Amino acid sequence: MKKEYETVIGVEVHVELATQTKIFCGCSTAFGAPPNTQVCPVCLGMPGTLPKLNHRATELAMAVGLALHCEVSRTTRFDRKNYFYPDNPQNYQISQLYSPICKNGWLEIGEGQRKKQIRIHELHLEEDAGKLLHGDAGETLVDYNRAGVPLIEIVSEPDLRSSEDAIAFISQLRTIIGYLGASDCKLQEGSMRVDVNLSLREAGKECLGTRTEMKNLNSFRAITRAISAEKERQQALLDAGEEVIQETRRWDDAKGCSVSMRSKEDARDYRYFPDPDLPPVHISEAWIQKVRDSQPELREEKQKRFVQEYGLPEYDATLLTESVHLARLFELTAAQGVQPKKVSNWLMGEGLRLLREKEMDPEDIRLSPGHFAALIRMNEDKKITNAVAKQVFEAAFEENVDPQEYVEAHGLLTVQDEGLLRKTVQKVIEENLKSVEDYRKGKDKALGYLVGQTMKAMKGQAEALTVTALLKEFLD
Amino acid sequence: MVNEKVLERVSRLAELELPKERDQVLRDFQRLVDFAGMLEGLQLGGVEPLYQVNEEQAGNAFREDLVTQDLDREEALENAPKRRGEFFEVPKTF
Amino acid sequence: MDGEMGILELTAVELGKKIKFGEVGVEEALEAVIERIQEREESLHCYVTLDLEGARAKARLLQKKLLNGEVSGPLAGVPFAVKDNLCTKGMRTTCGSKILKNFVPPYDATVVRNLESAGAFILGKTNLDEFGMGNTTERSFAGATRNPWDEERSAGGSSGGSAAAVASGECFAALGTDTGGSIRQPAAHCGLVGLKPTYGTVSRYGLIAYCSSMDQAGPITKDVRDCAAVMEAIASYDEKDATSLRREPLHLQSALTEGVSGLKIGIPKDYFEEKLQPEVEHAVRAAMKELEAQGAIVEEFELGLVRYAVPTYYTIACAEASSNLERYDGMKYGLREAGTGLHDTYRQTRAKGFGEEVKRRILLGTFALSEGYYEQYYLKAMKARRLIKNRFDEVFQTYDLLLGPAAPTTAPQLGSVGDDPVQAYLADVYTVPANLAGIPAMSLPCGRDAQGMPIGLQLMADRFQERTIFRAAATWEQVFGGFRQLRGSRRIDELGQLGGFGQFGGTRQHESKARWEEGMGQA
Structure with a gap:
């Protein structure tokens, strides 16, 4: 007998904040600049350079957090997330793990009876990485313009139960963030990125199943398809008595399937520790109130x-x-x-x-x-x-x-000239004698057809009511 | 207990190639770890970690959201070990 | 005027004054330095990079600016050396490492900029233990620096190059950096004054990071007055450094004549129980007695936590360093070694680019932060750090200053660092606490041992109390003498008894040329 499973979904959403400058340096974040022209020693991770926190980015993070009914932390810190990759100039990302700026919020999705609250675990600030491109000869090239752009990451609790839920959640999030002017949240452009965590839970059981993480979801369609496919994949494994491996999978929307990116063996140890270059940020009640008051x-x-x-x-x-x-x-x-x-x-x-x-x-x-x-x-x-x-x-x-x-x-004014109208109606009648006959036989549909033909002849510049009245005049 | 497996893992995290002859490295590593372990003797219950010596003095340190241009592309790429036009060239990633 | 030797005897402030009054030209002073460099640099190896032509050009320009009043100040026209972990725009900055062998920063460290704004100029970058990791300046890709007092010995580290350059006359003053004693200990080993300021006083922007929560740049000078002048030039709030502090003006000049009357000086008893060279102990105790005679209240007390300071320091320093040094990967700047693919390139570059000591510390640091060990090692050390800082806070409720040795021994023989990596670390026992607690600390000369090697004492004060240190340091120096007097001073084993400091020559005038040569040893 096949077991019944409930789909349990959580999402992690990264949003690029609409500030003028990067989170830790004064480089512009303007879109579309030529490669490596919006860089400086700080965001290139050059030796001896130091980060300095963007005030506006902090306020926007607070604003989004408040709009999501979060608690804003009175003291928030930055931590280094250490991993080597060429898009990461320092080979560590400045993020927040131990004391994120906001936590314990919620967001409502659905209508009427089906309304439900999706809890938000936390919201934190972090810096974006540069962009890797592949050249003609297969070489890898790096553009650091994007390195250091401010991001907020919003992590939901696994309260979503379907792709509809997930889409509704992300749409709501996008609306709220758009209202605040905090970001333009464009999935296709990457100013909003969604990762989906999915596991299957045996119906009636309390504990969660093993979850996988899915990346590279660039549209609502991809999100929906990926959730559906992953649900099926995990179900198939469980039905066959196999285990779901905790891993990260990359969705390929063209192929309609996902591929494993990392296995559990290689589980990343990011060695998070508080960044000694950035003192903790103390957020006063007064500041929180000011942000609340100035919310649109x-x-x-x-x-x-x-x-x-x-x-x-x-x-x-x-x-x-x-x-x-x-x-x-x-x-x-x-x-x-x-x-x-x-x-x-x-x-x-x-x-x-x-x-x-x-x-x-x-x-x-x-x-x-x-x-x-x-x-x-x-x-x-x-x-x-x-x-x-x-x-x-x-x-x-x-x-x-x-x-x-x-x-x-374009000469589109409604034709008022009755003479012209009459002539046209006359012509249509003459060219559509069968319909005229049908109408006289009692088929009302034929009148509609004649009206349509007249409108066509008049290039839509006649009022339908006038035309109808005229036709009736002629035919009755 | 520190053994070769731990050393292996640490060297992978630090992206540091170890010499084929591991004995000396392992011995030194063990020595350092033991040295760091001398703190075992301290009573640290209820003690908060010290992250910033100036935690009381330092107010919030913010930057205004104003654009500055500190470097042009040539300066940025000048020290690049390998460069291709406007980009830094790095070994292939997947 | 005595001629070149005379010029090189001058302190930075003395030179600045002579330049101001036109008694010595900027280029003249520089040429004296260059001649000394030509004599001694090949054996001492203080510098990694020298830009003599550039220095000559700067000297010419400065002379002009001085004449038309564009530049002024106590250090205007004085040639400086800067440790090679402080970024200098357009001048190679290597950190003593192969991995940055050809790195030319497109920016200056703020500290360098401040020095240049004060009218000083930089003639080169001095040698250091790679990335600041070491206390003998033997661990540099550029080779070892020798102690000008005895070329078979180390100049200390990691700012050994800076200290040796000042002590040998290859510059008039220098900047070093101090993370665990790297200014104070080389200063002590070379008979100089070295100050590590309160953390946050001097900007870290452009200081290539080793341990971010402890690194501070500071002066290495011939005397206390020079140290005050350099401090006032380099200390500043820097908006590029989020850990930088806005401080009240330091007012160090006035501290130089304030004396020590009524100051309470604590002597940590437990510093004298470690492996302390007897002559060092004698010299430090003699200084204690003298300060008491000058009006200070001197008292021994139990500091505590002494044996935990060094492991605490190394755990934290290595942890932060392991992260700070991740950026050296061959992708954006510095050395790149060929590898088969991305990760192999990282691994080969870092294996070949870093020296053994740096690699050891990266491994320990990575370990201390890694999953399963974070609490036991890193977090524990951070808590121990709190205990140590709290203890200092407590101690400074009672005492204005603490006095003790700067290092357990005088300068060791080159090549004497053995197989045990930890052995060398233990020599940092007196210096690391100041870095852990973020408090200011200065080392200054207080004698010479039987081999003639300088002995340094250390003064520590509470955070923001540099002034108190300068009061005591200036008082001591007036009695004992500065660098010039040290060279001519009797060695400790020649003294009958401790006390009677007139024998040290106190307020003697300039020495003769002969005395200078005798004191400086073989050329």
Whole structure:
């Protein structure tokens, strides 16, 4: 009889903080610089150099921790994690093990009945490593621009039970961090990296099974697939009476499988010890309060406020507030005097569709609130049809075109000329006699077809209602 | 107890190749470990480790988030044992 | 003016004054040093790197700047040597190691920058035990440094090169670094003044790290007044060093004339029970008596924890060093040895690039931090460190200063470090406690043994109390004399009885050239 297993998942999320400079030196963290131009003796680990902690990075870590309901440590220290690798200039990473800056928090995922709290074990600061590249002749090259970029690592307790849980957790985390402006959290770009720990627990048992760690998960899709595959792999092992080996596995999304990276034999001994170059950081109540006070409105509050202030349904509020950028666009547009529900409908409908299709992030939307509001008004005033409005919206989405100018330049105003309309309706009737006959026989669908044909002939610049009325006039 | 296996492990962690003739190294290692072990005799219950001698004096030591440029690429790569264009070249990693 | 020999007799402050008043030129002083280097450097081997042309250029420039008032100060125009673990921009910095044999830093250590801001200039980098690990300056890839007092003997370590350079006249003053006694012990072995400041007083930026929680740079000078001048030039808060402290101005100059009246000086009884060379004990006790005669209250007491200090020090120092030295891997700078693949390259580079002592300490340090041993070794040592520091805090409630020997013996014979690696460590018994507790400590000369080798005494004070040390040191020096007097002074076995310090020549004037040559031994 096959045993029943429960999937137990924990995640470790690394997030690159959006500071101007690295965590321990003044080198810029700006994206896209030529290799080895954002380096200095400190982040190159040159002899005699010393680290100095970035104040803003510390505050951002506190802000994220507070938003995750963590306790902020009154005294926090840095520890050295020692291991040799060429992307690590000192061959030790300055991290935090013994006294992380934040701990014991939680994050809520799910809706209504299925809401649950996922506990957060700790959040700590650490430095990023450089980048290894492979050259044409197979040689390994190192760019240290990224070495020393500030990271926070957020470690969850193994409270997740499925890939849906994991995705929900990571999305929530991303929303919160985005709201704080602490990072742009882009999985594909590496400003957010997720490692998944997974084990199977026999149903009804207390103790946890052996877990594996999975790396190289660069998208939500990869995370979902990896969790599914690992669950199956471990299940197969256990069913065959074999043991799961504690190891780190690298997910290959192209192949849809994972490969073992390190075995237990080689278990790393990082020899963590407190970094003598960095005195402990004392965090006062006053500082914690200041960070709390200067926190922008967070997602949960905004969600509630959208329902109350704008009379939006909870569903709308949830979708709109998932990204602080989307929420901002909504509010600023509504502030222009257009109906909030209309703005919401646009964003939830066309907006989300375009984001998906173009693989964009909400913060990349270029459409300005002013133009957005103008577009909505033009549509309301029937100057443009719904179809045209959608076209203009798409154009303005990435390039913020002025709707008025665009419509005029492309001749997209709704045709008001009744004469032209009548002529077109006439022509459509003449070209579709079968449908006319069908309609007269009682098939309402045929009318819809004729309306559609007319709209097509009018290049979408006729109001559907007008067209319908005209057709009926002609046919009845 | 310190033996060759421990020495082996330590040399791997420290990325230090040991000579084929281990006896002297092992003897020295043992000697040093024993020496460090002389602290066994101390009563250390309830004593907090001392990490920073100036723990009371040192206030928080922070840096403002302002960009500085201390080195240009040429200076950075000048001492590189092996260089390829804009990069440091290192033995192949996998 | 006496001529070149006369110039080399001057202390740094004396030279600075003569330069200021135009009695001696900067280039003139430098040429005197260069001539001495040509005479003695080949046998003494104080320097790893000498940049004489560069020094001449700097001297010329400084002379100009002095004349038009751009540069001033007590040390302006004085040629210095700097230990080769302090980074100097554009000048090779090797740490006495093959692994950094060709490393040229693109930055200066803050301490070097401070010295240059004071108008001094650097003519070269001095020899040291590799990465500061040793107390005889025999463990350098560049070979051993000899003691100018007796070339068969060690100059002490790890700042042996700096001490030998000052003692032989190959520079006027030098910077060393002290992690477990590496300034104080060579100073003692070479008849000089050496100070390790309160931890955090002098920036560590650019000081190539051995044990980060203990390393401090400091002066090695001919006399106490020079030491004060150099300290005031190099001490500074440095925002690049998170362990650097903002301190009140040191006010050392005024301490030089304050005397010791009313100061309570403690003598750790347990320092005199170890393997102390009898002549060293005699000389130190004589100094005690004299300070008492000068108005200090001198009292013996039990310090305690003495035999735990050295193992505590070595555990911590090796642990931190094992991490600090991980960066030497052949990837970004320094030596790279060919290997079959990444890890082999690391292993070959480090095996060939590091000397035996460095490797031993890395192995111990790695061990002490490793899983299963961390609590028993590293953590235990960190707790022992707390005990030792607490004890000093307690002791300094009662005493203003502690006085004792700087080293158990005078300078040992070269090559006398035997097979037992631990044997040499035990010689650090008097010096490591100050590093563990972060307190200031100075060694200064108090006699010579039957072979004529200098004996040093050590003064320790509570953290931030350098001034108190300088009060006592200056008082002692006024009675006993400084470096010049030491060379001409009678050896301890020639004295009838202890006391009667007039025999030491106290406030004598400059010695004659003949006396100088006699005192300096064979050329």
